[in-house]
């Protein structure tokens with residue numbers, strides 16, 4: 001029989017954080033054993049129905065502690081180990097596979113189980129419950145299943161729309177590049193041809209127009225959607241997105257507020273954190289980031305919020321939790337937040353500029369350019385801002401209000417960006433004015 005001073009029954013979120021805390025409090029190697037029926041090291045469960053399912057988080061990014069944390073700290077992790085009883089008198093756990101485990105102190109952290117449906121059809125083969133990592137599907141698997149689904153029934157519009165979203169996630173976060181963007185647009189177009197009322201597909205096609213710089217058509221489409229569905233939070237989000245690209249942060253923020261009021265808790269509204277961050281309203285930005293709390297994407301944005309608040313140590317802590325996915329450029333943020341400069345920072349800044357230039361959407365260029373300017377990489381940062389503006393991510397208001405740009409705002413090079421950003425925004429505003437006058441006539 002084996003045992004240890006402390007035992008944790010269960011290997012979920014509580015177990016992961018308790019182990020972390022015990023180590024911080026001076027736990028010695030060999031003192032703790034975690035006994036878990038799970039087959040994976042403790043992970044955050046909320047992303048299973050959000051970022052992980054969407055493909056923006058990976059197994060690595062949702063872990064509470066790195067995989068080698070347990071070994072390094074002498075914590076024994078017994079996975080696939082189900083406990084059938086606790087004998088509190090003898091301080092023993094009774095293993096389902098036979099055998100016992102002795103402890104001095106025990107933390108019971110067995111979480112919850114899904115309540116199974118008790119209705120006719122509840123035992124059908126393809127009825128799924130979502131509780132564990134195994135239950136959740138990687139984006140690429142979802143793509144393959146949806147491709148099969150539309151192959152079997154090409155007339156089912158929601159499957160095309162769902163496939164379009166999966167392709168988009170792969171293009172944006174999974175390194176799928178332009179080809180996946182194109183596939184995403186084609187899938188949405190198929191969905192809309194079959195069902196013009198599918199808001200998800202219509203909204204995504206509109207934002208794709210904004211990504212490609214066609215702000216005028218994107219705005220027209222968003223307005224048309226709004227006319228037919230003024231009560232849809234997703235439609236207000238679409239309009240907010242286009243306005244953000246046009247540089248009109250106040251208007252964008254207003255649409256975001258409306259979206260959240262109409263559909264509180266929709267995690268897709270998390271993107272609305274951006275205009276508020278750029279306006280310096282970090283408190284409201286937090287509300288939107290928290291819609292997707294626990295995901296890697298929200299950690300990334302939370303680091304940006306903390307940087308804007310000048311809380312660089314707290315930002316550093318969050319950045320440590322980011323994965324090596326190039327989308328989050330963790331190494332650059334780490335060096336920057338440790339007040340690093342010199343050759344290493346220059347190399348990382350060039351790397352970020354190069355990987356970002358492969359993304360057709362200009363917003364990551366603007367967002368990362370801002371970060372680089374803050375980190376002291378003014379030349380590359382401003383070049384990226386300029387590139388974003390020239391691809392119709394106007395950014396005129398953000399240039400004037402984003403707290404991260406405070407240090408460079410006085411420079412001659414920065415001031416040279418403003419006319420281009422204003423020109424971009426003025427063009428959008430005059431087209432909008434002309435189009436709305438034409439409609440009124």
Ligand SMILES: Cc1cc2nc3c(=O)[nH]c(=O)nc-3n(C[C@H](O)[C@H](O)[C@H](O)COP(=O)(O)OP(=O)(O)OC[C@H]3O[C@@H](n4cnc5c(N)ncnc54)[C@H](O)[C@@H]3O)c2cc1C
Pocket residue numbers: 009010011012013014015035036037038044045046047048049081082083084109110111112130131132
């Ligand atoms: C899909 C999904 C989305 C969620 N989203 C959110 C959200 O957005 N916001 C939010 O606040 N919360 C959310 N939650 C809830 C949140 O994940 C839980 O509150 C949290 O996981 C509870 O942590 P825990 O450690 O108590 O339990 P769990 O994380 O469930 O871990 C329980 C552990 O105990 C193990 N176990 C159970 N019985 C035994 C046994 N007999 N022997 C051995 N091991 C055993 C399990 O294998 C597991 O490892 C979500 C949950 C799910 C499933």
